Amino acid sequence: MINMEKSKEIRIKRANTDWWIHEQSMVANNGKTYIAYYTDMGEIHVKEFDAKCSRAESHDVCLCRLNCNYADEHNAPSICVMEDGTIIVAYTGHASTNDIRYRVSTRAYDIFSFGPELSLQYQASATYAQLSENIERGELWLFCRVNRVNWEFRYSKDKGESWSEPVCFLHSDAGGLFYFDVRHQFIAERGRGVREQWAFALYGHPRISEDHTIRSGIFASDGTLLKMNGEETAVNLYTGGMIDLPSLDKVYESPDGTTCRLLAVSPTVPYRVGFASFSLNQPETIEYYSATFCDGVWEKSALIAKGGEFLSPDTMIDGSQTYLGGMAYYYGVGDAGLNPRDPAPTYTDRIFIARFDGECRVLESYHSADGGKSYVHEQTLRSLPKEKNIKIWRPVVPMYAQDNMPLYWHEGFYGAHTGGWYCDTVAFVEYDD
Numbered sequence: 001m002i003n004m005e006k007s008k009e010i011r012i013k014r015a016n017t018d019w020w021i022h023e024q025s026m027v028a029n030n031g032k033t034y035i036a037y038y039t040d041m042g043e044i045h046v047k048e049f050d051a052k053c054s055r056a057e058s059h060d061v062c063l064c065r066l067n068c069n070y071a072d073e074h075n076a077p078s079i080c081v082m083e084d085g086t087i088i089v090a091y092t093g094h095a096s097t098n099d100i101r102y103r104v105s106t107r108a109y110d111i112f113s114f115g116p117e118l119s120l121q122y123q124a125s126a127t128y129a130q131l132s133e134n135i136e137r138g139e140l141w142l143f144c145r146v147n148r149v150n151w152e153f154r155y156s157k158d159k160g161e162s163w164s165e166p167v168c169f170l171h172s173d174a175g176g177l178f179y180f181d182v183r184h185q186f187i188a189e190r191g192r193g194v195r196e197q198w199a200f201a202l203y204g205h206p207r208i209s210e211d212h213t214i215r216s217g218i219f220a221s222d223g224t225l226l227k228m229n230g231e232e233t234a235v236n237l238y239t240g241g242m243i244d245l246p247s248l249d250k251v252y253e254s255p256d257g258t259t260c261r262l263l264a265v266s267p268t269v270p271y272r273v274g275f276a277s278f279s280l281n282q283p284e285t286i287e288y289y290s291a292t293f294c295d296g297v298w299e300k301s302a303l304i305a306k307g308g309e310f311l312s313p314d315t316m317i318d319g320s321q322t323y324l325g326g327m328a329y330y331y332g333v334g335d336a337g338l339n340p341r342d343p344a345p346t347y348t349d350r351i352f353i354a355r356f357d358g359e360c361r362v363l364e365s366y367h368s369a370d371g372g373k374s375y376v377h378e379q380t381l382r383s384l385p386k387e388k389n390i391k392i393w394r395p396v397v398p399m400y401a402q403d404n405m406p407l408y409w410h411e412g413f414y415g416a417h418t419g420g421w422y423c424d425t426v427a428f429v430e431y432d433d
Contacts (some may be wrong), residue, residue: 001365001379002406008054012047013037015425016410017394018076019263019326020128020179025398025408027051028081030109033398033405036079036089036422041342041424042071044091046079046111047425050407054431061111064102066093070153072417080131080140085109090129090138094417098122100129104160120154120163121162122146132184135223136271143182149173151180153223153237169225169235170202170243178202178209178245182219183265184399196221202274205318206394207280212254212263214275214291215245216298228271228293231417238413250299251275251291258285261322266329266348267399270294272372274327274351276307277394279346283310286324288353292372304366308356311393320416325354328395330365330406351375352395352407360402361392364408391423405429 015037017024025035036261046062050056059404066075081087092100100120105111120126124147132141140156142163151170156338182200187197198219214269218226223237228249231309235241251273254260264274271293278286286307290302291298312320330350349368354361363382366375384390394410405427412423 003430004381004428004429010049010058010405010408010427010429012037012060012425013424014041015045015047016073016076016421016423017396018073018128019394020181021076021078022130022181023079023132023399024076024396026079026081027398027400027402028085028109029083030085030305031402032109033402034079034081034087034111035398035408035425036077037425038073038076038091039072040071042066042075044089046077046089047089048111048133048206049429051402051429052432054429054433059111061113061114063089064091064101064263066091073421074127074417078129078131080133081109082133082140082159083135087111087114088131088160089114090131090142092127092129092144094127095148098124098126100126100142102129102131102160107421118160123154123164124150128180130182132182132198134196134221136364141198143171143180145180149178151178152276155238167237167240169237169241170245172204172209172245178204179262180239181262181265182287183267185268187269197226199265199271201262201265202248203275205319206259206261206278206322211245212259214253214260214273215248216251216252216271216293217243217248218274228298229296249293249298252277252289252300258320261324263324263327264351265282266328266331266398268331268348270372272284272329272348273298276324278307278322278324281314281321282326282423283308283314286310286329286355288355290327290351290368290372290375294371294428299373301368301372304351304375305353305355305364305377306357308358311391311414316416318416323354323393323414323416325361325392326394327351327353328397328407330397330401348372350378352381352397352409354392354395354409356386361390361411363392382409382411382426389413404431 049058408427
C-alpha cells in the first residue's frame with residue numbers, strides 16, 4: 001500500500017521502456033534504485049535515485065543516441081547491477097542493426113563511469129536484450145530475439161569483456177513472432193538455502209500468430225530447461241537443444257474468436273503470469289487475469305478487471321491496437337538493500353493494473369486473499385479524466401523493490417512503436433525523512 005499523503009511524486013521526463021525487457025530497473029545492494037529507459041529522441045538513459053532520503057541527490061546519464069530509423073521503444077535498455085556494484089546496460093537498434101550494444105561501469109554503483117560502447121554481433125537483426133547475473137556461476141546471462149523468430153542465449157564470465165557464441169534455444173515460424181519474458185528468481189529451499197533460476201513465459205503475437213497460447217518454463221542456473229514441476233528436459237542453454245513448444249506447460253489457451261497478450265511474469269513464487277484476453281478490434285472486450293501454478297497445473301483467476309480500451313487507435317493495422325495498459329506483480333521485498341539470497345517474506349498477492357474504467361485512465365492495485373483465485377480492488381494510485389487525453393501504461397516493479405517506492409509507470413501520449421509516443425515515467429516515493 002502507498003501512503004499518498006506522505007508520498008512525493010518523482011517524474012522522469014520523456015522516459016519509456018518496452019514490454020518484454022527485464023530487468024528494466026533494480027534496487028541495488030547500496031539501496032539506490034536504478035531505472036534504464038529510452039526517450040522519444042532515441043536516447044538510452046540510466047536514472048539513479050534514493051527512495052529513502054528526500055535530500056539525497058538523484059542522477060541521470062545519457063549513454064548514447066541510437067542511429068535508428070525512428071525512436072523505437074523496442075530498443076529499450078536492460079540493466080543489471082551486479083553483486084559487486086558493476087552496472088551493465090544493453091540495448092539494440094530494432095530491425096536496423098545485427099548487434100546488441102552495451103556499456104559497463106568501471107566503478108561500483110557509479111553511472112558516470114561507463115566505459116566505451118561495446119558490441120555483440122548476430123547473424124540477423126537483434127532486439128529485446130534481457131540481462132541478469134548468474135551469481136552461482138559468476139556469469140552475465142543475456143537473452144535476445146534474433147531475426148524476429150529466434151531466441152538466443154549468450155554468457156560472459158568477465159563482466160562483458162568477452163562472450164560465448166550465441167546458442168539458439170527457441171524458434172517459431174514467421175507467423176509466430178514469439179515473445180519471451182524471463183525473470184531472474186531466488187527460491188528458498190528448506191534445509192538447502194537458496195537457489196537461482198530463470199522463470200519465463202512466452203506467447204505469439206495477438207494478431208499475426210496462429211497460436212494464441214501462453215506457455216511457461218524454467219531455466220536452472222546450470223542452463224537446464226525444467227518443466228514447472230521441476231522435471232528436467234534434454235534442453236540446455238550451454239549444450240544446446242531446441243524447445244519443443246507444445247511440450248511446455250500451458251498457462252492459457254484463448255477460446256476460438258479471441259486472442260491474448262502476455263503482460264507480466266512474477267519475479268518469485270508462487271509462480272504467476274498476468275495476461276489479457278480480448279477479441280481483435282474490440283477494445284471493450286479486454287479482460288485482465290492472473291494465472292497461478294498450483295498443484296501441478298496453471299489455474300486462471302476470476303476476472304480481475306476490464307481493460308476498457310487499446311492504447312493505440314484501431315486505425316493502426318500493424319497489430320499495435322493490441323497494446324494494453326499493462327500489469328505488474330509486487331512481491332514485498334521490503335527494505336532497500338535486502339540481499340535477495342537471504343530468505344525473505346516475499347509474495348505476489350498484490351498486482352498493479354493500468355486500464356480505462358469508462359471515465360478515467362487509472363492505475364490501481366488489487367490484492368488476493370485466496371492464493372490467486374480472485375482479486376479485489378485495493379487502491380487507486382492515479383486517475384486521469386478521459387478528456388485530458390493522457391494515457392497510463394506499463395506499471396513496473398523494480399527488481400528487489402522497496403516499500404517506499406514499490407512501482408513506477410508511464411503516462412502521456414502513446415502511439416505504439418511508431419515513434420509517435422511521448423511520455424514521462426512517474427513514481428510516488430514515501431521518504432523516511
